[in-house]
Amino acid sequence: MGHAGNQRWLNIGNLGRVVHLTWRNGLDETETAEVFDLLTAAERADGVAPVGEHVILRLRSHRGVSEQIEPVQADVAGSEHFVIRADGGELAGYAHMDTEGESRGEPLVAELAVHPRFRENGIGTQLVAALLERAEIPVEPDDEGDSYRLRIWSHGLLAAAVRLADRFGFTRVRELWRMGRELSGAELDEPVLPEGVTVRGFRVGEDEPELVRVNHLAFSWHPEQGGMTEAELREKEGLDWFDPAGFLLAVDDADRLLGFHWTKIHPDGSGEVYVVGVDPNTQGSGLGRALTLAGLRYLRDVGCPRVLLYVEADNGPAVSVYRRLGFERWDVDAQLGR
Template sequence: MGNVCGVQLTWRNGLDSSEAAEVMALLDKTEQADGVAPVGEHVILRLKAHRDVIHQIEPVQADVRSEHFVVRDAGSVLIGYAHLDTEHEKTAGQLVAELAVHPDHRRKGVGARLVEALLDRAELSLEPAPDLGRLRIWSHGEHPGAVRLAERFGFSRPRELWRMGRDLATPELPEPELAEGVRIRTFRAGQDEPSVVEVNHRAFSWHPEQGGMTEQDLRAKEHEEWFDPAGFFLAVDGADRLLGFHWTKVHPDGMGEVYVVGVDPAAQGGGLGRSLTVAGLRHLRDTGSRQVMLYVEGDNAPAIKVYQRLGFEKWDTDVQFGR
């Protein structure tokens, strides 16, 4: 793809290990500058799937769900990147993108060049137009630069994801309250994956990302450094059938996260989600986390109310811009 003022944008359907490492370094640099990661976890996981060439049959490893837009300056230095998720293109006709521009190369047209390439890939005009649900671009932390680009190219705001948080010391956390015959135990790797995926699918059948988790996805996350089965809580009945779960996460800086809370629809309405959430919060507090965060859909008023009652407040917003 084209060269504008010495800036070269190219498209990739796969990255070799060297280029994947360059992209990871760019994402790290962007996160350091902005205080928020420019891409979601699933993008990082896909980039990490690129192993050294000696472990691959081919020197370039392609992910059929991913396309990559790479921007380099005249000296061939990576200054911009966009990841395009094509997983739902055939079924729902939707493409989802996330992008990053090197902090030293902003306000020079790199972000606009990436957006233009994404619009071209989605077969959309550069002029403002009604939202067709064809292209979604995330802005994590609602970055001012992303807002300007969205206004310039006429994107709407079909989705917001709130990040909420609270201190774990105060207010005091309540005790979990469980119905008779229900108990909470921790995750057993190698045994619980099928039931967790099954309940997750039912609990999040409406969710565009979480609902599609597979056993392979779950097992891949079990190999991440942060994974800890002791922080993965399962509510089961007397026959050990899974009713719901709370998967916690601890970030490298010690920040705790309510990573996923899922309750089987057949078990909803009795406060199980709240009790699972409390069990995970107490675990995070007792294992050293001082603060905890979570993500929740901005239009999910019932969930937001539950979290507010547990002491959470809104911290910031991720916005999905749409065309």
């Protein structure tokens, strides 16, 4: 069983009753299922998922039996869970905190959601206050300036999240744009590959080491993508959406990996430019654009009506490339820091 690191009873706003907040290192399977139900309800209400894929993978994982008495779902090193229940037992709010980089002095990163039935009752306020307490940051902003030790994602930058961030004095420190375009019937240029380069599909059980190597080179600057391990890659291979046919690899005459375009198809049929990465030594060859086009043509040809992607807002060259390929900004995920 996951254990509580802290717990307290709270009187919450218009609910007119007491709720119970717990902070713990792990959740059991029943609790994890409740969290997924809450996240699904929040996404339906808001039109945007309240947490990123990283949190979903953490919730589905557990440490090995050598690290705990029995495998408990969502008991993963580097994850902490904040759970708020109404006095009837209903799950009203949830927050996940990623503490993996804490020992290296890196910021704590959190994501949270409040069930639509319990909104406008101070649940979000209590979750943010608990996260600040865990990060040892005063609830009220001080005059000495903040170090951004805690960062909270706001997916879609919804109005309620903006109000909550303003109340606690958070500053927008990072923006991730979601861009998209229509694909049905789209005319897409033929990819022009550098001489000697071909594109093939990903081979499960063979290509993982090279993929991780090139991914690290391509995203050494990126706070999440650059650290992907073979174990994490294999974990994603087990997800329902994974399809090696849509994982396009550019290789030279010796079958050495130069770049890749990992596509994804969502349950609603939309495609995604999930990751495009190229070896920095190939920059200037046009390989990145060719791989992007190859992936877009693949998604169009398998019937995806539209395609989306995520890109750092301050990555001007990438934004320009995607605009030239017909993408427009749809919405924004923001990381808010204190």
